[in-house]
Amino acid sequence: MGSNYYFLCIDLxxxxxxxxxxxxxxxxxxxxxxxYSSVAKCVSMFKVTGESKIIAVFNxxxxxxxxxxxxxxxxxDNIGTKCQPVVLYEKFAMKSLGVDENLxxxxxxxxxxxxQIFWLEFNVEYHGKSxxxxxxxxxxxxxxxxxxxxxxVCLDLYKVVAxxxxxxxIVMEPEDLNDLAFNLPLMKENxxxxxxxxxxxxxxxxxxxxxxxxxx
Numbered sequence: 001m002g003s004n005y006y007f008l009c010i011d012l013x014x015x016x017x018x019x020x021x022x023x024x025x026x027x028x029x030x031x032x033x034x035x036y037s038s039v040a041k042c043v044s045m046f047k048v049t050g051e052s053k054i055i056a057v058f059n060x061x062x063x064x065x066x067x068x069x070x071x072x073x074x075x076x077d078n079i080g081t082k083c084q085p086v087v088l089y090e091k092f093a094m095k096s097l098g099v100d101e102n103l104x105x106x107x108x109x110x111x112x113x114x115x116q117i118f119w120l121e122f123n124v125e126y127h128g129k130s131x132x133x134x135x136x137x138x139x140x141x142x143x144x145x146x147x148x149x150x151x152x153v154c155l156d157l158y159k160v161v162a163x164x165x166x167x168x169x170i171v172m173e174p175e176d177l178n179d180l181a182f183n184l185p186l187m188k189e190n191x192x193x194x195x196x197x198x199x200x201x202x203x204x205x206x207x208x209x210x211x212x213x214x215x216x
Contacts, residue, residue, distance in 0.1 A: 010081050023208070026207065057156075120168040120197070124193060
């Protein structure tokens with residue numbers, strides 16, 4: 001049986017009720033996310049900075065493992081989940097856009113080890129463009145992104161299945177990321193049809209180890 005990837009967003013305060021011990025809840029969720037590693041392996045997990053929200057990426061060989069994780073979350077009060085099937089961006093770029101296979105080779109960059117990352121959600125339309133023009137732009141975008149990864153930029157990319165949406169997890173200084181966003185082919189050639197939503201995040205392990213013990 002093959003494996004599939006899922007992008008999970010967990011909202012820890014859906015009802016907005018007061019009195020939640022957020023660090024304690026986050027720690028419980030972290031334990032649950034790692035509970036079925038043999039069939040639903042958590043590839044990466046992050047606490048969204050300044051929000052009661054967690055994001056995680058799963059590599060799933062048996063969907064029941066993922067469903068049991070979701071069932072466990074459902075038993076916890078005031079928690080909501082959103083789960084999107086995704087594919088590795090490298091595979092999408094090579095298969096659907098014709099990007100050179102050399103750009104899709106695995107890299108040693110590890111986003112999960114960074115203390116601060118940025119999570120960018122891309123929503124892309126192509127009003128006023130033909131499908132051929134749009135795909136040509138997206139190919140240049142993929143070559144740009146994967147070329148940056150190959151050159152040492154620490155990032156992970158996931159394409160939402162059957163949608164023109166992409167999740168980007170990237171380690172970069174805010175000023176540099178701001179400049180980068182203006183220079184992406186998608187923004188230069190299709191900026192009026194492209195929306196980027198950005199949040200800061202941190203490793204869930206790092207958050208759990210520091211939130212209750214670090215002196216500031």
